[in-house]
Amino acid sequence: MTAPILRRLCDLRAKTAEWRRKGETIGLVPTMGALHAGHMSLVEAAKAACDRVIVTIFVNPRQFNNPEDLANYPRTENEDAEKLAPYGVDLIYVPDPDQIYPDGYATNVSVGGSITAVMEGPFRPGHFDGVATVVAKLFLQTSADKAFFGQKDYQQLMVVTRMARDLDIPIEVIGCETVRESSGLAMSSRNLRLSEEALTKAAALNAAMREAAAKASAGESWAPLEAAARQTLAEAGFGDVEYFDLRCSETLEALDTPSRPARLLAAAWMDGIRLIDNIAVSKLNS
Ligand code: PAF
Secondary structure, three states: OOOOEEOOHHHHHHHHHHHHHOOOOEEEEEEOOOOOHHHHHHHHHHHHHOOEEEEEEOOOHHHOOOHHHHHHOOOOHHHHHHHHHHHOOOEEEOOOHHHHOOOOOOOOOOOOOHHHOOOHHHHOOOHHHHHHHHHHHHHHHHOOOEEEEEHHHHHHHHHHHHHHHHOOOOOEEEEEOOOEOOOOOEOOHHHHHOOHHHHHHHHHHHHHHHHHHHHHHOOOOHHHHHHHHHHHHHHOOOOOEEEEEEEEOOOOOEOOOOOOOEEEEEEEEEOOEEEEEEEEEOOOOO
């Protein structure tokens, strides 16, 4: 059976109040729809950890720095509700736009510091403000105890964790493993917009990342590894590689070797679609 879809905040609050009265815990999976197996893994994690699970679907205009990307973002509400049916989600919140940004809305949540100063921050101006603002609203509207995010958007996970801590929102933010296609390509709603051929070529991103990560783990320094990966990606048919960085997992400071827990994070364009991915990198024998 498909879960009930609520579109108004008052209806959502009535439901969560009922659950709270019974002492039930609430898990939140925020999404922009076009659900895939990556989202379903978040739903499963939420189901395992909480009595009730809310999935939200809201294509948040404030986090799109590119109007074309917003216009082309897949909107598949009926299919999404059907995909969620076997998972026993308690409700799907698809807020009408005025439930998030009512007339006269004037508040922006902006996370500063080193975690937003690099990578997605400069490449997508305003993106993290949009994400932090809508996620703060969804945390408060659902009053969830735990929220589940994919590690694929590693920087986003850091931003929403920081935001919840800084604003004392009583919620635990949980990062879940990236789900991948058998080719290694990280699952993403944007993959829906890739042709079969581009999907095949796109697998080169994760392959190049794994190769560079293995060499960095073995002690090779980053600059030549990054240069070689950029070359490989160009040959595989990628357009602009916006970043291909080795960074500290906690501060996102750039590293030359994985001398502390590190991540390799990359963003690159394939056939007009911007893809991002990241993987953990550790020093061999450490
Ligand atoms: O990762 C996403 O799908 C979105 O950025 C999120 C967290 C649902 C906020 O709109």
